[in-house]
Amino acid sequence: MSKEEALSGDERALLFNPDRDSAGNEITYKGRQCTFRIEDSSASVEVVAGEPIEIVMGGVLFSIPAEAGTHRIELRPRACIFDLDGVVADSAPCHYRAWKAIADKLGIEFDEEKNHLLRGVSRRRSLEIMADGQVELSEEDIEKCMTEKNEIYKGMIATAGMSLLLPGAREFLKKLRRAGLKIALASASRNAKTILRNIGMIDGYFDAIADGTDTSIAKPDPAVFLMAAKRVNAAPSDCLVFEDAPAGVDAAIAGKMGSVGVGPAGVDHADIREDSLEKADVYDVFEFFGRKG
Ligand code: B16
Ligand code: MG
Numbered sequence: 460m461s462k463e464e465a466l467s468g469d470e471r472a473l474l475f476n477p478d479r480d481s482a483g484n485e486i487t488y489k490g491r492q493c494t495f496r497i498e499d500s501s502a503s504v505e506v507v508a509g510e511p512i513e514i515v516m517g518g519v520l521f522s523i524p525a526e527a528g529t530h531r532i533e534l535r536p537r538a539c540i541f542d543l544d545g546v547v548a549d550s551a552p553c554h555y556r557a558w559k560a561i562a563d564k565l566g567i568e569f570d571e572e573k574n575h576l577l578r579g580v581s582r583r584r585s586l587e588i589m590a591d592g593q594v595e596l597s598e599e600d601i602e603k604c605m606t607e608k609n610e611i612y613k614g615m616i617a618t619a620g621m622s623l624l625l626p627g628a629r630e631f632l633k634k635l636r637r638a639g640l641k642i643a644l645a646s647a648s649r650n651a652k653t654i655l656r657n658i659g660m661i662d663g664y665f666d667a668i669a670d671g672t673d674t675s676i677a678k679p680d681p682a683v684f685l686m687a688a689k690r691v692n693a694a695p696s697d698c699l700v701f702e703d704a705p706a707g708v709d710a711a712i713a714g715k716m717g718s719v720g721v722g723p724a725g726v727d728h729a730d731i732r733e734d735s736l737e738k739a740d741v742y743d744v745f746e747f748f749g750r751k752g
Contacts, residue, residue: 472512472513472520473486473513474514476517476638477497477516478517480495488512489512490509490510491510501531501534502532502534504530504531505529506523506527506528507527516532517534517639518537518638518639518744518745520746520748537640537748538687538688539635539640540698540711542644542646543644545578545721546722547625547628548625550648553612554585554612557611557612558574558585558608560611561604561608565594567593579647579678579704579706580647580704581677583601583675586604586608613653616650616657620657621658625737627736627739628737629660629664633664634741635744636664641666642664642665642666643668643669643687643688643691644667645669645687645700646671649672652672666691667690668690669684669687678706678707679710680710681710681714684698684710684716695716696751697748699719699747699748700718701718702719702721703721703726704726712728717730717747719743721734721735721736731747
């Protein structure tokens with residue numbers, strides 16, 4: 460690979476990934492000569508004077524002023540942690556329909572509005588919220604309802620297959636990874652890996668996966684996010700969590716991580732808001748890590 464090919468620039472910035480692009484690279488970008496170096500624990504770029512440009516090194520955005528200068532980042536893992544249901548996969552409607560079948564059997568009220576309260580929370584907690592004030596369930600009933608709901612749900616996700624993949628998700632993750640960020644999945648679901656397999660994302664997209672089979676401690680506890688962060692060796696303060704559920708954003712905040720609220724409702728308290736990964740801008744992520752340094 461030639462030096463020029465190793466680096467890539469898009470319409471907005473020059474991208475350098477210290478894990479992939481070779482040190483000692485020199486490139487002239489928008490008329491400015493840039494020399495990249497990797498030392499023990501840092502990466503740097505020396506830029507000659509010229510018009511202001513932007514450079515993304517290891518997922519961190521630098522706004523380079525007109526003057527000549529050297530800009531440096533400490534090399535340490537920085538990670539984006541993705542929730543699954545509602546962010547990468549559209550599995551919430553399947554959860555709803557499966558719970559609705561159980562609610563009908565139990566003869567209790569359950570509608571789409573109440574279903575919002577179940578987003579991101581564990582299977583057991585979902586049943587508790589659904590039954591609350593309407594029916595008393597013994598431990599045996601709870602186990603039976605959870606098993607039955609899960610069997611219905613598994614049938615639905617098998618039938619839905621690839622159609623659960625949310626538009627833009629794969630492309631968005633690829634761009635972040637190309638820039639040098641670690642990518643992790645953190646989901647409350649015990650079916651997370653099955654869904655990833657169904658939507659063609661089990662290989663090549665995530666550096667680590669933490670899910671409901673690793674911990675039963677539910678969001679808003681940050682346990683599953685902390686586990687994902689640990690698996691990519693990133694400090695919580697170097698993590699940005701993408702979540703569609705209020706409990707998920709609360710968990711990110713409790714874990715001292717940055718947060719991106721994805722989707723229509725309940726996540727306005729996140730640091731960044733995006734309607735979907737399809738509409739999300741990778742530069743919001745690069746700017747977030749740029750502010751942290
Ligand atoms: P399961 P996430 C969550 O997934 C769902 O949003 C939530 O509705 C569900 O109860 C939970 O997983 C557990 O799922 O029954 O498959 O183990 O948003 O954390 O990816
Ligand atoms: Mg979710």
